[in-house]
Amino acid sequence: MSARDAIEHALRAWNQHELGRGASAVIDFDFLPPDGDPPMPVDRLTTFERLSELTTEVQDPAVLRRITADLAYLRALMGERQPLDAYIRATQGCPAAGWPAEYVAAKGEQARACLDALGVGWGPTTITDLAQAEGPIDADAAPDAIRQAATEYEPAVRRMTDTSAPYELAVETTSVDAYWAYWLDGAGQRVRLRLNMRNATFTKVQVRQFALHEVLGHGLQSASIAMRCQAEDVPWVRLSSVHGPQQVLLEGLAQAMPLFVSPDDEALIARVRVDHYLQLVRAELHLAINAGTPIEECVRHARQRVPWWTNDRIAGTLTDRSADPLLRTYMWAYAAGIDWFANLAETDSALISRVLHAAYRSPLTPVDLEALWPQGPTVGGLGSSHN
Template identity: 60%
Template sequence: MNLRDEIETTLRSWHAYETGRGAVAVIDFDCAPTTEATTPATSRLAVYQRLTDLYAQATEAGADRLTARLTADLAYLGALLGEHPPLNDYVQATQGCPAAGWQDGYITHRGDQARQALAALGIQWGPDTARDLTGVEGPIETDEAPDAIRQAAADYETAVRQITGSTAPFNLTIEATEVDAYWSYWLDGAGDKVRLRLNLRRASFTKVAARQFALHEVLGHGLQGASWSARAAAEEVPWVRLMSVHAPQQVLLEGLAQALPLFVAPDDELLATRTKFDHYTQLVRAELHIALNHGASITELADHARFRMPWTADAAIADVLTDRGANPQLRSYLWAYPAGIDWFANLAEADSATRTTVLQAAYRDPLTPTDLAALWPTGPTIGGQGT
């Protein structure tokens, strides 16, 4: 068994241990599904020791891709075991980029872009912005959402395949669930089988949201995972074939999925407005993420959130802070959203050749922030240049 396969065996046993005790899954997309039974690990400590040994082997072998993945696994597992390293160290180890953040002037600039796009739709900036935007986007009934998402995915599939070069097949299943969690939509899968879950406790449905999440979840995450799986089935790839949200491919996944409308449907005014609005919102959440982890008081954080996002309810602010401060997985994973959308929103404004190079590479390999920066050396610093 080669080193990569040994790592995968360990991750599968860790995943079986966590899910067997009702804890959060370790593997979110399996690009090398197997029918072989997995023996759960005996404890988190046993997994930690095994990953440490594998890390030493990967370092000695000069296997940088494997070392980066094991660095993320060890950092996340260490956090599950009680470690609480400084935010920048933790995000660098897991997501593969710094948690530096963005300067006030840049965030304001992105906010001004969102304001202008909203104003063009007749929507004012204030307590009712989110509600009014939802109204303009065309609310639909919950039971209409799966068909609307499927139709939007079918409408956009050819365009996404053209810009990414992907020919991989995939089979989509859409399920409704009710979970007390931050997410409204969640996609996982194995090989060419993709599952989209709609969290009815959190999700609201509009015609624009159906188009947005067809791109984000189905043709972003789903087709990307299926594309990586197809390549992994055809050749011996040098990367771990099990995707986890605490690992450094997540900046690519969440970044491109959020910004995909800018590449595929730039003339869709409603979809572009939603993307600009989300970009600004993610940058503000990044401010809160950093400030919380640097000791700002809850009152200061809540006041700042209300100032930057006057449409946000206190319950939503509380969830943002809780997720980014107390949850080991989300303290890492949620940084992928601002870091990713900002880099890919900027990429959408780059020259055509650069866009094509990055997008086709992104559907071939689970790229890390280091990989992305190498493909576009003149692009912005992933994770921000500092507040």
């Protein structure tokens, strides 16, 4: 058994352990699911020791980056608390540097201009007013509407990414007390989209956004990578985990997808611009709370930046990004990813095609992204006032 195959076996066994104890899954997408029953569960410490042993056998840099992420996350699960930058570098593969306050404010002005064009003001009711302007739809109609939007966008996404991979989509609804409203996972060509009805809202614009993000972003992208894994013996670990260094690519491209596919859709682009700004603000809070900034100061900053955020939303953001070992790493991928890909959308078409084609063939890491665009921005930012 190769070192990569041994790592995959260890991760699958660890995943069974986490599922058995009711914790978050370790594996979110299995690009090459094995035949037969899953391996017997293996606990965290045994997995940590096994992966540590396997590091001596790893030669491929991509595999080493992946196993480094797994070991760092296991350390966090067992109580070790690395400084944020070290933890993010080990897991997401990029620095937790952040962005200058002036840059964040400029993206806020860009978002505000997009909202103004839609007749939506900036204040405590912005998100409610935006939803009304977009046209709310009934939650029961959302799954079919998302499927329909995905069908309409699919030819364009396939052309841009040069993929012919098939996929089978299942849409499920659930209601759980968690931060997420939409979640996609799967194995091979099977893709599952879950809608968390406790947090999800649905408008005509959001349906288009989620079709591009979840179905044609995460779903088709993962199925495309899986198809390559079936056709050739790729060198990297064939499992996707949100604590791993491919997450910047996955979340970044999925959030920015409308910029590439539907740049003339004014309402949809407004959503992307608002999301870009909000992710940068969340990154500011991520850095602040992990640097020991008092809660009162974090709350003041959040309210000044985003006047429509509720107390519950602010408290949850701070808790998730400081106290939860998984979200402390994973949440950084959203800001790092959307910022890099939003900047990519402003470059020439040849570069965009090169990156998007590569992104639907391999689980690219920040190192890979920066190699594809050496003149591009540093993934994870260049620094902020909280460093």
